[in-house]
Amino acid sequence: MIYTYEAAKREALEATRRAAGAEVSLSLAIPPAGVAADLAIPCFPLAAALRAAPQEIATRLAGAVKLGPLLESAHASGGYLNVTFARSAFAAGVMGDLRRLGDRYGSNDAGGGRTVVIDFSAPNVARQMSVGHLRSTIIGAALYELHKFADYRPIGDNHLGDWGTQFGTLLYAYHTWLDRAGYERDPVGELLRLYVKFDAEARRDPSLRDQARQWHLRLERGDPDARRLWQEFVRHSLAAFQQIYDLLEVRFDYTLGESFYEDKMGEVIDTALRAGVAVEDQGALIVRLDDVGIKTPLILRRSDGATLYHTRDLATAIYRIRTFHPAKILYVVGSDQRLHFQQLFATLRKLGFGDVDYVHVDFGLIQLPEGRMSTRRGRVVFLEDVLDEAITRARRLVEEKNPELSEPEKDEVAGIVGIGAIKYADLSQNRVKNIVFDWERMLALDGDSAPYLQYTYVRARGILRKAGDHIPEDPFDPGATATIPEWALITSLGKFPEVVQEAVQAYHPHLVANYLFRLAQVFHGFYHDVPVLQADTEALRRSRLQLVAGAAAVMRIGLGLLGVRVPERM
RNA sequence: GCGCCCGUAGCUCAACGGAUAGAGCACCAGCCUUCGAAGCUGGGGGUUGGGGGUUCGAUUCCCUCCGGGCGCGCCA
Structure with a gap:
């Protein structure tokens, strides 16, 4: 199966290739933050084959491309051909992927059962x-x-x-x-x-x-x-x-x-x-x-x-x-x-x-700060002690942040958060680098840490519960693609499947961790700026609920791939 | 001595060969009568270890030097 984001990329590449009218190899890039486009195709490598300046090529291609249903426009910017997605169709596609696949969203068939x-x-x-x-x-x-x-x-x-x-x-x-x-x-x-x-x-x-x-x-x-x-x-x-x-x-x-x-x-x-x-x-x-x-x-x-x-x-x-x-x-x-x-x-x-x-x-x-660990010389930090300390610290924090939870629930959350923090601290960085063990860093519960990601799930679930835990299946309202936070959330959700694919190919779980952190940042921004339950129209409300549900699902699935659980409250 | 890996902001880390190198922590200044402030917004901060090279374009690829880690015949 082909995910919407992948389909949009292929459309962009195919359209450009056809417009170029020659056998050219094309690459794709993500435009920097300030540029209003969703994909970019650098035209510099085409200069030799097409015997023209990159800027010219980009301009010519922008005029010649026939866009598919997932693309809205293509325009030249310097030596780049910048492509923007047809927001409504793209959002509908991503929401469709999410609804159809549920807990399997992001999965792929690369292994073929091997x-x-x-x-x-x-x-x-x-x-x-x-x-x-x-x-x-x-x-x-x-x-x-x-x-x-x-x-x-x-x-x-x-x-x-x-x-x-x-x-x-x-x-x-x-x-x-x-x-x-x-x-x-x-x-x-x-x-x-x-x-x-x-x-x-x-x-x-x-x-x-x-x-x-x-x-x-x-x-x-x-x-x-x-x-x-x-x-x-x-x-x-x-x-x-x-x-x-x-x-x-x-x-x-x-x-x-x-x-x-x-x-x-x-x-x-x-x-x-x-x-x-x-x-x-x-x-x-x-x-x-x-x-x-x-x-x-x-x-x-x-x-x-x-x-x-x-x-x-x-x-x-x-x-x-x-x-x-x-x-x-x-x-x-x-x-x-x-x-x-x-x-x-x-x-x-x-x-x-x-x-x-x-x-x-x-x-x-x-x-260790003093050098290599050595069991023989007693220079060693036991895993059990680290896990216990993580749970203890998480437990203290739950007590402080959410005293009204029941005692058993506090214990459960402390376990999910504490153990999650340990796992995430390791999985969020490239595995090839040495790590100098540091209690504070490994047990961090703020910043780029598991609790930050878990908290996005908790916030999303909070909204969904208030909406009666019913996720609307309406056609996605184009109005809910309009603002920066909404669109950022939609594209972020759409990228998840290819992140999974890359992580498997490269044996690099940290790619998933980095992605989820970015998704969490985007979601927190969305949460702050975009009203869901109090949206101006019912159609907007229902579509934004789908976005919230999508964010919750991807966060739960993605953290699950890292072996990190999510709590309902924390 | 030989081989492999690493070197990015004060600290810890990101960045398919692509546009102005981004986050977190720390520091400073703001935001709770709207869905949970474990949150959000803004600010200062960089010759990407040094020097060459390849390329339209290098943090990324090649060479070299420096620094750190690991390994190099009866441990695992």
Whole structure:
């Protein structure tokens, strides 16, 4: 299906192309704020082909174009051909799209039902989640929703770090320094203490690392005691993670940790050997990647026979391909693992799994003002504390702004606003940049923040409730396109679908966030300047109600794609 | 040393290769007898890190230097 805004763009391009009378490639631009037009076509690139000055071309085209039903006029302005929409037809089109699609407004069929596996969150067992895990979890969840909205079949898989040498250190530390009472009280807290303790002790006595390695090998070989304890660690951790996922309202289709692939790595190694992709080197088994421009080889098996996360990621990818038959696999993992994924993807292609589109959706690290976060050195901010603080602050603000709400409602709003603020703070900026963690910034409840957007929804809903929650379906009154705020709102609503499309294509949720912020600004301006319930005529009132309903719907849908909920009151 | 990413207003961030580079925060001055002021309006603030290049046009693409981050064979 084609949305109205897209249709109008195509009309403009087609009309211009025909008027130009030659094979020319055209681009579209949005005119700056001061210019009274809805689209602009720069004529500078045509100068060479048409052998005329851009200004002349624009003038000639303005006179020659035959406009379609969604366009009102075309006029030259400098080297630009400026096009204005037929407001009445355009508004009717957008309102029609909104009414017809309802909660699906903005969706598209780019995915064609294909499967996309999204690997996200993936915290390490036996450690609390820190704010560092926030990005993967939230960006991954947003990409999940965005892909679903673009007619993909997303499969969310939480690839838990529940295997590897770290468990050797943990098992050693457990047997050496365990505080039994502390473990009973707070298992994950005690495991973290042991983890930190081991690191400190091993600095003094490196031989501890050998002992840890022994424990790791015992675990990999199926030693019953090691297995039993390991399972216990995983169970405690999962319970702790689940509390956070519940708060964040994030769900997964699968939680297949690294350990799930324990028995699938042998086959991978055999395959790689038979295919001649893997070779022995210094006792280890490696895959050379120089031929594809990667100097560092991927290590499939250590010289002591143990597997590595490379091996598990390889087995994981192959399992996913065989089980789910995905068109794409997304890895929502920090940019510090770039090389790892380049190696992984290159190796998969060498092994004949080149039909899948592998994407490392990377993002910058969250750092502390004093430097990189380090769980081992206790320099870490726990996610749970951040979420609790966000809800507490939101709760205080609700109390101040809206004391007449019932206590349960205040609690609910505090959750929606507080958690929303955290998610939005992350999703509203380009994921490639590093973030220096700052309580005030992450927990901001004013300015460009989730509550600002949620408040537009609340205001819109307020009007709709007073109107009896009935959205008129009348033909849209052309009078309701006349003022600047009205027209700005209509065009803004019309742009939403293409923003969704771009966000999916580029794996950039922040495009949706930026759009919604702009929509909120436009709506607040509309709300301030344009009376709805007290409009001069009944026709105006009914059409403006449609606009308000559209704004509420797009805000709810758009925030929903980011995993942010909206309250009815706040 | 080599490779990748980032550098935009005092701070935090936007900006399909297009017109006068925009927001939020902070600061200053206004707006509640009209749908919720978690809102709106106005104001000051910029050699887009420096220097070259490509282009009709560069914050955007290329080169180089500076600054920061990350990575570079048996951790994940």
